[in-house]
Amino acid sequence: MTYVALTPLDLALAAALLVVNGVISWAFRLGLERSLAISAVRMVVQLALIGLVLKFIFAQSSPLWTLLLALVMVGAAGFEVVSRQHRRIKGWRAFGFSSATLLFIGMVITGLGVGVIIGPDPWYAPRYILPILGMVLGNTMTAMSLVLDTFSETANRERAAIEARLALGANRLEALSGVLHVSLRTGMMPILNSMATTGIVALPGMMTGQILAGVAPVEAAKYQVLIMFLIASATALGSFFGGIGAVMLLTDARHRLRLDRINAPK
Structure with a gap:
């Protein structure tokens, strides 16, 4: 077929x-x-x-071309994380943080999935690395966008309560723990919903594409399970680093809330 x-x-x-x-x-x-x-x-x-x-x-089939395109993908994803924010963080720090986080997560999760689990020959085969990296980056980007957007909106809304905790001696993580909790839940909710309904409500894109290309459904399902686990771990890491990064970006070393670093809503 x-x-x-x-x-x-x-x-x-x-x-x-x-x-x-x-x-x-x-x-x-x-x-x-x-x-x-x-x-x-x-x-x-x-x-x-x-x-x-x-x-x-x-x-x-050159690792250099594969690396070049991977870096372009990471840069584009980092830009999208920043541009999707309703209240953008000023300056280059948000873009630099987002891109560095996406690069780290993309390398770790894709390297584990391709280099350790799938193990193609050669290990840097672009037809394996680039599609999986794209799915990892896409979902991590979405999680980080949701976390950062929720964090800035919630911190702005609860500014008085946060500053009161800081004034009473709480450090920035303690004062922003509630905001961080809400942001992490928001960032991880899409992948939780996706895993809960995959296979019953929807056939994911990778599995559907393989089936349409003639791959046996059972084999296609195996690859989809692998991809979902990789995406879930990448999403969790992206949410975590996004939340911690938001705390650091919107506070300073003296544990002061710095909402002046956020632009006005678009």
């Missing part, structure tokens, strides 16, 4: 389904028609370009 190739007409028919989104936006006066069109075009262009790039990298 082989996969069924899609023609440009097939993709055009699928794109026509976006009319439903446009109609809902127009009917409820959401004003999302332009954003929807731009996002759709951006997605198609990005996927077309990455398809060509991956075709080239897969043909080279």
Whole structure:
């Protein structure tokens, strides 16, 4: 069994389904028609370009090309973490922190999944490393975005209570423990919901893609289990580091709350 190739007409028919989104936006006066069109075009262009790039990298099988694309992916993910915030942290520190965290988690989790568990030959095979790294980064990015956004919003809302705890002698971790708790729960909730419903409510993208490509369903399920465990651990690490980083970014060495480091809401 082989996969069924899609023609440009097939993709055009699928794109026509976006009319439903446009109609809902127009009917409820959401004003999302332009954003929807731009996002759709951006997605198609990005996927077309990455398809060509991956075709080239897969043909080279060079660790240097694989590393270069991995760094580009990490940088783009770090930028998205910062840009998604309703209240952005000023300066370059948030981007630097996000990118460094994503790089560390991506290397550790992808290295474990590919180099230790799957063990392809060669170990740096881009057709294994890059797709798994992409899934790890995508989910970690989402978790960190949720944690940072929830943290800044909650800290701003509970500013008086936090400063009162600091004034009474609590250190920054103690004063912000409640905010950190809420933020970590928010960051980890999507993967918990995903694991609880995977296989019953939804067939995940990787498993669906392998099945459509002709892989036996049982083998596809094995890979999906592996990916879900990798993503879950990456999400937990991203949430943890994101929460601790938010504490450090929004306080100083004298344990003062520094909400002046946050820009006004977008």
